[in-house]
Amino acid sequence: MKTFAGRAAAHPVRxxxxxxxxxxxxxxxxxxxxxxxxxSVSVSITKFAFAPQDITVAPGTRIMWTNRDEAPHTVTxxxxxxxxxxxxxxxxxxxxxATEGDFxxxxxxxxxxxGMVHVRKP
Amino acid sequence: MTTHxxxxxxxxxxxxxxxxxxxxxxxxxxxxxxxxxxxxxxxATGDGRVVPQASGTLTFAQISDTxxxxxxxxxxxxxxxxxxxxxxIKVLPQNPAFVVHTGDVSHLSRPEEFGRARELLQEFGxxxxxxxxxxxxxxxxxxxxxxxxxxxxxxxxxxxxxxQGGVHFVGLNNVLNFKAGTMAALxxxxxxxxxxxxxxxxxxxxxxxxxxxxxxxxxxxxxxxxADAANxxxxxxxxxxxxxxxxxxxxxxxxxxxxxxxxxARSLAYPLxxxxxxxxxxxxxxxxxxxxxxxxxxxxxxxxxPGRQDLAMIDTPLEx
Numbered sequence: 048m049k050t051f052a053g054r055a056a057a058h059p060v061r062x063x064x065x066x067x068x069x070x071x072x073x074x075x076x077x078x079x080x081x082x083x084x085x086x087s088v089s090v091s092i093t094k095f096a097f098a099p100q101d102i103t104v105a106p107g108t109r110i111m112w113t114n115r116d117e118a119p120h121t122v123t124x125x126x127x128x129x130x131x132x133x134x135x136x137x138x139x140x141x142x143x144x145a146t147e148g149d150f151x152x153x154x155x156x157x158x159x160x161x162g163m164v165h166v167r168k169p
Numbered sequence: 170m171t172t173h174x175x176x177x178x179x180x181x182x183x184x185x186x187x188x189x190x191x192x193x194x195x196x197x198x199x200x201x202x203x204x205x206x207x208x209x210x211x212x213a214t215g216d217g218r219v220v221p222q223a224s225g226t227l228t229f230a231q232i233s234d235t236x237x238x239x240x241x242x243x244x245x246x247x248x249x250x251x252x253x254x255x256x257x258i259k260v261l262p263q264n265p266a267f268v269v270h271t272g273d274v275s276h277l278s279r280p281e282e283f284g285r286a287r288e289l290l291q292e293f294g295x296x297x298x299x300x301x302x303x304x305x306x307x308x309x310x311x312x313x314x315x316x317x318x319x320x321x322x323x324x325x326x327x328x329x330x331x332x333q334g335g336v337h338f339v340g341l342n343n344v345l346n347f348k349a350g351t352m353a354a355l356x357x358x359x360x361x362x363x364x365x366x367x368x369x370x371x372x373x374x375x376x377x378x379x380x381x382x383x384x385x386x387x388x389x390x391x392x393x394x395x396a397d398a399a400n401x402x403x404x405x406x407x408x409x410x411x412x413x414x415x416x417x418x419x420x421x422x423x424x425x426x427x428x429x430x431x432x433x434a435r436s437l438a439y440p441l442x443x444x445x446x447x448x449x450x451x452x453x454x455x456x457x458x459x460x461x462x463x464x465x466x467x468x469x470x471x472x473x474x475p476g477r478q479d480l481a482m483i484d485t486p487l488e489x
Contacts, residue, residue, distance in 0.1 A: 095391075095451035117241050117454045119277050121308065125349050133277045133308035136241065151349060156304050158347040159392045 085109045085143060090162070092120045092134070092154070097162035105169045109143040122162070123155040130155075227334030228263040231271060231469040233381075233416030234436035236305065237286040238276035243439035243454035244462060247276075248289065250437045253487050254468045255292050261470055266333060268296050271416035271434060272303030272344070272381030274319065278310075283318040302327050303381040303417065304344040304353065311345060328359050330366050336473050337370055339363065341380040343395045352389060353382060354396040360404070367404055375410040375473060377480075383415045385424050385431050388444035391452040393418055405429055410478040414471075418444070418452075421484050430479060435467035435486070463488030 086108045091098045093115040104110065112122045114134040122131040122140050128150065131140035144150065144166045154160040235251050236244075244250060258265060270290070275282035283306075290298045299321065306315040312327045321329040327342040341363070346356035355363070370376070378384070384401060386394030395401075405411045411429040419436035420443065440457060442449040457465060467486040474481060 095453065116451075117243065118452075119305065119308065133279075135277060153349045156308055157392055158349060158351060158353065159390065161350050 087111060089113065091115055092122075092160075095120075095154075095157060095160055097152075097154075097160065100161070101163045101165070103165040103167055104144060106145060106147055106166055107143065108166070109141055110164065111139055111141045113137065113139045119156055120154040120160065121156055123153055125151045125153065225334075225475050226263075227336060227473040228261075228265045229471055230258045230261070230265045230268045231414055231434050231471060232258075232268060232437055233271040233434040234273040234303065234419055234438055235270070235286060235289075236273055236276040236436070236438035237289065238279060238282035239438050239454075241439075241454065243456045244466075247438045248285075250463075250466055250487065251289050252292065253463075254437050254466075255289070257468055257485065257487070258296075258470075259293070263470070263472065265296065265470065268293055268298045269338075269340075269379050269414065270298055270300040271379055271414055272301050273305040273416060273436075273438075274300060274303065274315070275306050276438075278306055278308035278314050280314060280317070283314060287318045299331070299338070299340060299379065301340045301379045301381055302342050302344055307344055312342065328362060334473060335475060336375045336377055337367075339366065339376065339378045341378060341401075343380045343382050343384070343398075347396070352386070352392050352394045352396040355401060356397070360397065360400050363401060364404055367408075370408070372407050373409055375480075376405060376408050376412070377471075377473075378405070378411065378413045380413065380415055382417045383422070383431065383433055384413050385426070387418060387422060387433070390445065393444060393452070402426065402429065410480075412471075412480050414469075420465075428478065432469075432482065434469050435465065435484065437466050437468075437487075440465040 086105065088102065088104055088108055088110050090102065090110055090112045092112055095116065095118070102110070112131070112134070114120050114136055117136055119133045119135055121133055122129070122142070124130060129142040133156070134140055144164060147166045147168060150164040150166065152162045152164070232254055236247055237251070239247050258268065274286045300319045302312055302315045302319070316325060316327060321340060328340055330337060330339045332338070341355060341359065343355050344353050347353040380395070382395050383393060384395050384398045386398070388394070406427065406429070409428055413429060413431040415431065415433045416436065418433045419439065419441040420433065421435055422433045424431045439454040441452050442455060464486045467484060470483045470485070472481040
């Protein structure tokens, strides 16, 4: 974070963005603390890969995927239990995992892109 | 063919290579004449004389990967690029009989993108346009949205065939039917249809196959291939002249397998890296200097000369 903060200070826009992101993060954390809203986890789609590619979460967790590529992608469960529409750059898709299990998914545009969500009670 | 496998990219064939091929190829040779960076394949006799355009030849044009709806840095105006191509094709000295579009008509399979693309393709006027779907055309609801605008035979199916100028043309859909972690495939239903479609054709009938993704494995980690291409090749092998026209990889590549010549075409939207290009981890749009984009996009003119096994092709960039 040291490098990032240093760069952000040099760029007013980035600096403002960083502050906004921190505030958003702080608000999100407070919400979780306050009313035990479902935990939220982010997965990035970048350079034709899901990151993290393999993730373990507790039941009730909401995962939000964000497409950071110029190319469109989807989040499509192998068992079709969840599927996004085609996601353009910066589009997001959310799915809440209610039950335990292993959920493999792919990008239906680029089926060589694979991801895995393990839902386990903590 | 060791030194003459035309595998990498036609636009890398230099004069020395072209001359060396010319010196050793047999009567079925093609002259690659590279002028101003434009590779031209021209039908030639064994001694290198260019064959005058015989009557009864069929000329058609190929465009590909228009990605209507894309408006990012790599090409902020794909509509202008398509219009440029349409204008170029309409003034070709050899009037093409029709145009083929080898897929990725739209960028995100959105109805408005298909609608816009259809309007733009109508600017070809009286030239029919035969389209096959790309994976960008089948994103949300499989092939349903695409077929609402580009149902070739009106039978709700994305593969088809037709005959023109003594040539049997086959349009295929090789962008669906995938399993997780693999390349897309034609699928058993389509292969069964293809078998039946080809059955009654004589081996001397020239066959031209249209499909979006290359029907050979160009680079598997990026999905640049068709999982069950071998099954299609097995059906095509008995024919004396088979030409496969693909898109998807946004660059000119070729491969010869016996009597089957496979060619990918340039895009009309944006360039992609070369297969597995070092330092590039993924097949995403490549942004080049504004003045260079038109040199990397382009169209193809194809001429079928009766009695010749190979088709004459000219790949032309939008700008030189």
